[in-house]
Amino acid sequence: MSDATLKSFLDWFHKNGGSVDATSVGFKTFPESEGGRGAVALKDISEGHVLFTIPRSLTLSTRTSSLPSRFGVDAWQNMKLNQGWTGLILCMMWETAQGTSSKWAGYSDTLPIHFDTPMFWNEADLTELNGTCVVEKLGREEAEQSYTEKLLPAIRTRPDLFPLEQAEYYSLANYHLMGSRILSRSFNVEKWESEEEENENSKDSTNRRADGMDVDSSDGPERAEENGDEESHHIEVEEEDDEDDSSDTAMVPMADLLNAKYESENAKLFDDENELRMISTKPIKAGEQIWNTYGDLPNSELLRRYGHVDLLPLPNGGLGNPGDVIEIRADIAVSITVQQHPSLTSDSVQERVDWWLEEGGDDVFVLESDLELPEPLISLVRLLLLKQSEWETAKGKGKPPKPKVDADSLSIIHDVLQTRLKSYPTTLQEDEVKVSGAISTNTKNAIVVRMGEKRILNDTLIKIREIQAKGNSKKRKGAGVDSGAQKRSRK
Template sequence: MDSFTSWFESRNGTLDSTSMTITEIPGHGRGAIALRDIPEGHTLFTIPRDLTLSTRTSALPSLLGNVEWKRFGLDVGWAGLILCMLWEEAQGPLSKWSGYISVLPSEFDTPMFWSLTELEELKGTAVVDKIGKDDAERDFYDKVIPTVQSRPELFPPKSKHLHYTLENYHLMGSRILSRSFTVSKWTDDLENVEPSGDASANGANGNVDNTGMEVDESPINGAEQEPDSMEESEDEHVEDIDDPSDVAMVPMADMLNARFESENAKLFYEQHNLKMITTKHVKAGEQIWNTYGDPPNSDLLRRYGHVDVVPLCAPLTGEGNPEDVVEVRADLVVSAASNASSEHLQERIDWWLENTDDDTFIIGTDCQLPEDLISFIRLLLQTDMEWEKTKKKSKLPKPSLDAEVFPVAIELLVKRLSEYPTTVQEDESLLNEPSKLTTRKRNAIVVRLGEKYILQGTMNELHKSREALRASEKDKNKRKSSHHSDATTTSKKARR
């Protein structure tokens, strides 16, 4: 890493080499280690804004021209940034970022690069549908290739098959997904710089969903960072970023690893610089961690190719990711509510979508049914008269659990569990023999098992709630019966 550090400092980056070093860390790849005890609030390194790599700082957009840039759709999603990275790489030592691009990872364990057999291990999870490989390849052929072919003076034909390939496009997209930040233009009221590394905005290797790092307000004129991997800026890489030009690669900052609730440094910004500053006291020999914002394992795997496993909190037991979630599709809810009247059912579904635009429900490790899911179940179970009142008031049903909702909710969880090809017991047995598992298979098992724990835990909580409701109703009826008996006795005494 000496050559990278030399490049970084030659480009006006500053590094406190007495406090930290970048080195290989077993099980974590490259990362930052504290060389001495570092106090909270200490600046580890500073990156000039013009050393970040984005569509704002690369020369390509201006060379191509704004009109052409937009004509080819490079102003939407990650395709523009990926093309800039491909072009900068093609410039070799002439590129301002040559010393940075040369040390970026060239292999990833993210599902984007898995075989079909490996992807089968993720069946039942929402990961596969979010990889965005098809969308990424569509952007490559519809945006990048036409751009490259239109300007041979910028993209020499001899370099086309060397640099502007689909393989390289996916590689650059994955680098953005796992390492980028959201770096907005400086304004007096700017407060945050966010990690951007995911995709869901239609561009890069998929879409962009903003999950990279985010930069928050600096204790000294700036903002702090929280990695987001731009999770969905482009489906595979960035999720809905307001301005794709905010997505940037940040040399040195992306060398720090992240782990659940371990963050001890964040990226802060000032008008002309970004600064990595410690947020806690860091002891000599400890790893310096940035943060991903603690996403679920499904997102960690999709964006970064790894998972986090720590002790879980009640009502769950064992180990997993406390931020794990399970996605439940609305069509599965409709299927579970099979006893609902079919008359006007589609009308109710359309009304729900118009009023909520919500066709997926999220259950977390608290194992509680979300209120919107309960409300949707109640809508499906309404009588025609109740449905007419709901339409007239244009108000969602109250999210209250009752005897009618319980069986539908439990059936829904059973159906959702059946979408995984393996059981909890089978997955646990597989994890007990780690020597027989590849890293990818082990990570896939951890993801799907975490989701199954949530579904089983939620089912257990529903059974408890239903029994509590039954006990309450039984007690209420008993009190009514007792009250009626007392009233009858009193009446007889009065007649005497």
């Protein structure tokens, strides 16, 4: 963003009711490793200080844009534009097409027109992500299906709102662009409710407030992705629980200028009835960057959503992201269990898997950098290994086995992790050599992601082998004692 664009935006922001503490908050361009253009403390800022405020009416969502009402509320719902992010994407397209007559014309120029996220990578770059958690979450095909089946039909029904001469604003490329803007910059801003409405809604658990530090009885809106994130950037809200309202997703001018970095948050957005306020959550020294939060995400998610990775000192040395995770599909665990125990019948296994899923069991397990084995994974493996009578008892009680690891389950989990590690086309050692060479940014970021995942797998496998070795040692010692006892008894 140029200085001229920033000045124009600030003028627009103030004219529309926004306010910034200009004595405390400034803007500058930081190194790319620090997020690029961001906010800086102009003086020492104390905790609880209001940095800037944004009128709710200045946020851009399906609630604040006039398009849904012009389109017709019933027609909007019939076209399923109230589901997922397609409606907000269409609003953003339409507002852009209005040019200077749009209320958000002064804001649109601040939004990125280019993304380094894998959604826009070529096939060669995407192959560098093979085996990582990123690949299955891109959802390009699903996004384009949503564009074809929802957005295009809606546009064709209203040529008065979407004239043919403005077709360029509603292209597939622009759809991806707007979706990526939402993915990388939106916040979850719930509709304000009075205390009476809030108490009434809490009775049936339909009102969920975002977590945040209490400031003047206000709760903090979160980055929109912090509460659910397993699909493409255009359709993931559709996959969330019914109680999540897709109209809560909003673009928030000014707030989205703040960068974020792992465990660096020092400011957060909080809501009141008529405005949102960015408030410092800890003291900030003059010259320091003002950081918002993405939720301390792993590099796989940072790359997928924002197109960058974090490289920070790791506890055991080297650089990486302490928040990295590795995801393991349940079908791998099922397959390895059957391989190690061929006596398990396919019908029995399928029955147990179906029951596991019906009872809300996970189909993906997350292994974190603390190297603790996921309890649901242990529980599923033990469920598959139950004798028939034990299985019937567990099913009758509606409870899977406790996540207590034993030799059999540990052996299976070891092979599950080993199989997951083999899904990468390269080894960790090969990555360490390649990442230090002359490579493109996309390739480097992809390698950093897979190295973080592989470190967790390798370190967990080492931990499992140490546990197995200790168990075998105890068995050998026990066997030696028994043998001696037998010899003495024969005397």
